[in-house]
Amino acid sequence: MSVTIFYFPPEPMQGDIDNIVKPILDGMWGIVYPDDQVVERVIVQKFEPDVYVEFGSLTDTLQRAAAANRPVLYVMVDDGTGWRRVP
Numbered sequence: 112m113s114v115t116i117f118y119f120p121p122e123p124m125q126g127d128i129d130n131i132v133k134p135i136l137d138g139m140w141g142i143v144y145p146d147d148q149v150v151e152r153v154i155v156q157k158f159e160p161d162v163y164v165e166f167g168s169l170t171d172t173l174q175r176a177a178a179a180n181r182p183v184l185y186v187m188v189d190d191g192t193g194w195r196r197v198p
Contacts, residue, residue, distance in 0.1 A: 121181040
């Protein structure tokens with residue numbers, strides 16, 4: 112299982128980005144997946160205000176998250192295995 116976490120904070124973060132990962136993954140335990148040991152990959156990125164980022168393509172959900180009033184937390188869980196293929 113793969114989890115993608117994009118955080119859109121209202122202002123520049125004071126703490127480290129890794130500090131938001133464990134509470135999010137633990138919060139999904141028992142609801143999204145039976146045990147967090149099934150998570151093999153985690154992608155995390157912050158998008159602070161006033162820092163230009165260009166997305167190649169956006170899903171409708173990610174587009175709404177990027178355009179919404181901050182703070183916004185976007186989480187995508189993928190149970191496919193396509194990411195395991197390394198070119």
